[in-house]
Amino acid sequence: MNENVRLTAWVRGRVQGVGFRWFARENALRIGGLTGFASNLADGRVQVVAEGTREGCERLLDWLRTGDTPGRVEGVTEIWGEPRGGYGGFEIR
Template sequence: MNEDVRLTAWVRGHVQGVGFRWFTRENALRIGGLAGFASNLADGRVQVVAEGGRPGCEQLLDWLREGDTPGRVDGVTDLWGTPRGGYDGFEIR
C-alpha cells in the first residue's frame, strides 16, 4: 500500500555541525516524492519531518538509522501520522 504518511523522527548522537541536515535533505530528494524538513534542536538532536508515500518515508528512516550518515547516530525515535501538508519541497531549517 502506498498511502501518504507523515514521519517525524528525532535523531540522537553527534548529528549537529557535521552536515547531517544537508545529507538528510539530499537523501530525501534522491528518494523522491518527499516533502518536509530537517532541523537542529536545542538539546543536540535533529528532528526530521517527511511527508509522502510510506515506502519513501520508510527508506528515509532506514537511512537515518543505518545509512552512511555524517557524524554518529546513537538512536532514532520515530512517530507516524497523517500528513498535514504545507511543505514546499524538503528544506533545512
C-alpha cells in the same frame, strides 16, 4: 497499499555541525516525492519531518538509522501520522 504518511524522527548522537541535515535533505530528494524539513534542536538532536508515501518515508528512516551518515547516530525515535501538507519541498531549518 502505499498511502501518504507523515514521519517525524528525532536523531540523537553527534549529529549537529557535521552536515547531517544536508544528508537528510539529499536523501529525501534522492528518494523523490518527499516534502518536509530537517532542523537542529536545542538539545543536540536533529528533527526530521517527511511527508510522502510510506515506502519513501521508510527508506528515509532506514538511511537515518544506518551507520553511513555524517557524525555518529546513537539512536532514532520516530512517530507516524497523517500528512498535514504545506511544504513546498524539503528544507533545511
